Amino acid sequence: MKNTIRVERAILNISQAELADRVQVTRQTINAIELEKYAPSAVLAMKIARVFGKRVEEVFQLEEGD
Amino acid sequence: MKNTIRVERAILNISQAELADRVQVTRQTINAIELEKYAPSAVLAMKIARVFGKRVEEVFQLEEGD
DNA sequence: TCTAAATGTAAAATAAACTTTACTAAAAGT
DNA sequence: ACTTTTAGTAAAGTTTATTTTACATTTAGA
Numbered sequence: 001m002k003n004t005i006r007v008e009r010a011i012l013n014i015s016q017a018e019l020a021d022r023v024q025v026t027r028q029t030i031n032a033i034e035l036e037k038y039a040p041s042a043v044l045a046m047k048i049a050r051v052f053g054k055r056v057e058e059v060f061q062l063e064e065g066d
Numbered sequence: 067m068k069n070t071i072r073v074e075r076a077i078l079n080i081s082q083a084e085l086a087d088r089v090q091v092t093r094q095t096i097n098a099i100e101l102e103k104y105a106p107s108a109v110l111a112m113k114i115a116r117v118f119g120k121r122v123e124e125v126f127q128l129e130e131g132d
Numbered sequence: 133t134c135t136a137a138a139t140g141t142a143a144a145a146t147a148a149a150c151t152t153t154a155c156t157a158a159a160a161g162t
Numbered sequence: 163a164c165t166t167t168t169a170g171t172a173a174a175g176t177t178t179a180t181t182t183t184a185c186a187t188t189t190a191g192a
């Protein structure tokens with residue numbers, strides 16, 4: 001699954017650690033998702049989208065293999 | 067996490083098995099999510115919402131504890 | 133340049149999602 | 163009433179997400 005977390009973070013100008021803090025996960029979890037090492041849970045995806053003031057589908061996009 | 071899968075299924079008039087089939091999981095997985103025994107992955111949540119022609123946030127809602 | 137902040141990474145452990153098989157019960161159709 | 167479809171459940175197993183600790187690298191600022 002693709003995502004635009006890096007771009008959204010840049011817009012808000014917040015670090016991975018700051019985002020992690022706001023959605024209550026570790027910094028490593030945000031890093032792994034941002035680098036697409038794995039896909040988040042729906043709960044986490046929704047929290048992240050909410051921080052960015054966007055819909056889940058605007059931040060995360062399904063890919064072929066998903 | 068709450069969801070309106072049952073209602074959306076009723077609108078489309080499809081069974082849990084039919085939905086499971088369309089999003090490529092087992093019937094038990096749909097049943098468990100529908101009964102809120104656990105929350106789906108983001109990938110699955112997006113596929114389910116897509117079947118219903120709705121946004122993820124329209125089908126799934128974060129709760130206090132999430 | 134020196135330092136601090138931010139990011140990338142990795143291994144081991146835990147938790148949570150999902151599968152498989154299988155059985156029960158309810159609901160709907162005939 | 164009988165049969166079929168749909169839904170609920172459960173235990174054991176596999177896979178994936180997330181945490182923890184820790185260290186290395188890059189970026190930015192003073």
